[in-house]
Amino acid sequence: MRYVLVVLLLVLFGYSLALVLQNSTELSVDLLFTQIPAMRLGLLLLITLGLGITLGLLIGVQVFRVFQNSWEIKRLRKDIEHLRQEQIHVAQAAAAEAAAHTRHEKTVLDIHSQDRPPV
Numbered sequence: 001m002r003y004v005l006v007v008l009l010l011v012l013f014g015y016s017l018a019l020v021l022q023n024s025t026e027l028s029v030d031l032l033f034t035q036i037p038a039m040r041l042g043l044l045l046l047i048t049l050g051l052g053i054t055l056g057l058l059i060g061v062q063v064f065r066v067f068q069n070s071w072e073i074k075r076l077r078k079d080i081e082h083l084r085q086e087q088i089h090v091a092q093a094a095a096a097e098a099a100a101h102t103r104h105e106k107t108v109l110d111i112h113s114q115d116r117p118p119v
Contacts, residue, residue, distance in 0.1 A: 016046050016049070019042045019045055019046055020040065020042035020043055020046055021042065022042060023040065023041040023042035023045060024040055024041070024042065025040070025041045026038045026039065026040055026041070027039065027041060027044075029044060
């Protein structure tokens, strides 16, 4: 992977160097806040390409972060729903056990109260 990245960077550097050397025509550039009287066309293309790649990566990272947050929220909501269902199941089991225990206590108390002789 590292070698592929090095080769890709060398190819990109070679392409940008060839772009600057092939397009040596000078022209004036208006950059909204300032004006450059003479700039090589190749250098302008290179700067434009660099800005485009940088802005594209930044926007792509932001969009990916939005999708990643959305996926995380969906996963957490599923986890919450699963835990809620598990909690309901545990509460129902505890209620059934408490009801059975109460019935057992009433039965035991009824038997013991009948065994006592009247005073």
